Amino acid sequence: MATDFKSIPIIDVAPLLAKCDDPKMVQDPGVREVVKQLDQACREAGFFYAKGHGIPETMVKEVRNITHKFFDLPYEEKLKIKMTPAAGYRGYQRIGENITKGVPDMHEAIDCYKELKQGMYGALGKPMEGCNQWPHYPPNFKELMEEYISLCTEVSRKIMRGIALALGGSPDEFEGERGGDAFWVMRLIGYPGASTANGKCTSENDIGCGAHTDYGLLTLVNQDENITALQVRNQAGEWISAPPIAGMFVCNIGDMLKILSNGLYESTLHRVINKSPTYRVCVAFFYEPNYDAAVEPLEVCVRKSGGTRKFEKAVYGEHLVSKVQTNFVT
Ligand SMILES: N=C(N)NCCCC[C@H](N)C(=O)O
Ligand SMILES: O=C(O)CCC(=O)C(=O)O
Ligand SMILES: [Fe+2]
Numbered sequence: 213m214a215t216d217f218k219s220i221p222i223i224d225v226a227p228l229l230a231k232c233d234d235p236k237m238v239q240d241p242g243v244r245e246v247v248k249q250l251d252q253a254c255r256e257a258g259f260f261y262a263k264g265h266g267i268p269e270t271m272v273k274e275v276r277n278i279t280h281k282f283f284d285l286p287y288e289e290k291l292k293i294k295m296t297p298a299a300g301y302r303g304y305q306r307i308g309e310n311i312t313k314g315v316p317d318m319h320e321a322i323d324c325y326k327e328l329k330q331g332m333y334g335a336l337g338k339p340m341e342g343c344n345q346w347p348h349y350p351p352n353f354k355e356l357m358e359e360y361i362s363l364c365t366e367v368s369r370k371i372m373r374g375i376a377l378a379l380g381g382s383p384d385e386f387e388g389e390r391g392g393d394a395f396w397v398m399r400l401i402g403y404p405g406a407s408t409a410n411g412k413c414t415s416e417n418d419i420g421c422g423a424h425t426d427y428g429l430l431t432l433v434n435q436d437e438n439i440t441a442l443q444v445r446n447q448a449g450e451w452i453s454a455p456p457i458a459g460m461f462v463c464n465i466g467d468m469l470k471i472l473s474n475g476l477y478e479s480t481l482h483r484v485i486n487k488s489p490t491y492r493v494c495v496a497f498f499y500e501p502n503y504d505a506a507v508e509p510l511e512v513c514v515r516k517s518g519g520t521r522k523f524e525k526a527v528y529g530e531h532l533v534s535k536v537q538t539n540f541v542t
Contacts (some may be wrong), residue, residue, distance in 0.1 A: 214478050216448040217257045221488065222460065223249045223370060226264030232373045237383060243374070250371075251378035254465055254473075258480030259444050260403050261460040262371065262432070267363045269459055272434055273359050279493045282347050283320060283402035293345035295323060300342020301536050307404065310539050312422030317486070319420050322347070322400040324357070326503075333504050336529045339502075339537070357398070359499065365396060368499030369431050371463065375430070379473055379511045386429065390472075390505050397428070397498040401443065403486040420484035420492075426466040427535055428500030428528065433462040435494045442494075445481040454482075467531065471523040474509035476516060501528045 227242030227251075237243050253260035262490045282290070287306070293380035302323055324344045328337045344468035346354040369391075376385035403420040420441060435442060435456045443451040454462050473503065486492045501507055508525040 214258060214447045214480060215256045216437065216446045216450070218442065218452060220257055220259045220261060220452065220454050220462070221249065221253045222261040222263055222457070223253060224264040225262050225374070226313045227483065228374045229264070229266055229367070229370045232370045232383065235291075237373070238377065243377075247374050250374050254375065254378065254477040255447070257444065258465045258478045259482075260463050261454075261457055261494070262367075262463045263285065263457075263460045265367050265432075265461060267360075267367060271356075271360060271363070272459075274356060275434060275495050276436055276493050278350050278353055278356060279400045279495055280491070281350050282322070282353070282400070282428065283491070283493065285347075285349065289349070290320075290347075293347060295345075295540075297339070297540075298342070298410035299345060300325065300328075300340045301540075302342050303345035305540070310421075311372045311542065312419075312424050312539075315422050316417065316542075317421045318418045318486075320402045320406065324361075324398040324400075324431070326396045328503065333529060336504060336533075339533045340529070346469075360472075360495075361396065361398060364398075364432050364497040365394065365499065368497070369394065371431060372499070375469070375476060375477075377478065379510065380516060381510055385510060386472075386501070389502050390507070394503045395428070395500040395503045395532075397500060397532075399496045399498075401493075401496065403484060403492045403494070405489040405491050406487050407489060413522070417476070418485075420486045423481045423483040425470075425481055426464060426498060427468070427532055428466040428498050429469045430499045432464060432497040432499070433464070433465045433494060434497070435462065439486065439488045439490060439492045441484050441488070441492055442485040443483055443485065445483075451483070460522045466498065468505075468507050468526070470526055471507050471526055472510050472513065474513040474517045475522045476513055500532070503529045503532075 228246040440455040
């Protein structure tokens, strides 16, 4: 259950990342401390900052820089990788194309998904089949992003081992059938600044991304420095800012982890409003269960939360497809 938190906790995950594949990780005092902090943050806010994640700051910045360069291109150039349902919803979407609760979002984006082999998940996988559409400019775009994705995947897998312990499970609770072949989503997002004169400005009240929850297990947010735009809703209904902190990811829980934890951890509502005059980019990496995972509350979590199962079984791929299909419908 979320609380009326006023700020988002910072967790140095380095001790967990160093030991999380060690069979004796559970006994390690450094790991135990991180696990305790993860449990508290996930119960109280569903959000935390991950410090000490080990991805070089130069790369984290380069990923944002190259994203800026793409969004700076003329519209015609960006349209060369236009997102379509036929491309498995991969590619570029213009400002206002993505819709949250019926309202167009004031952002443009490139959506990327782990590639599914043709027919791999039958009818379930069909809507998401397709190849990622990478920009041809800047030239090293694809290579950089693929390297970044593999590093984010590894960091997420490791944090999830800590979260598994935090829930009282075994470290590999989110591996095997549930997450051993984890799906991922990456969104490169650009939010125009408010009241600038470059023709794609927005007003101060325009919403960059409306209130939503994320869909999977764990999100890693890499946001531009010096602009505070991401806001997280607490139990009292107040919007708490999650300002950028150099060297750290903002992490949050998705809908699938809410179900697995039987509601012990919630997927907290959040939104983005860029009131600054400056164009803002964010690169959000979403670590998800296996595409075909049937997700239901873990036994240990049902026991810990009073013995009642609060959620029905959900198939991750079905949840994703239903979200994606409504994100682009006016
Ligand atoms: N893959 C994830 N989590 N994407 C988050 C997008 C949130 C906005 C979307 N229109 C929505 O309403 O969900
Ligand atoms: O722009 C941000 O800071 C967060 C974006 C977000 O919440 C999302 O893409 O799911
Ligand atoms: Fe989000």
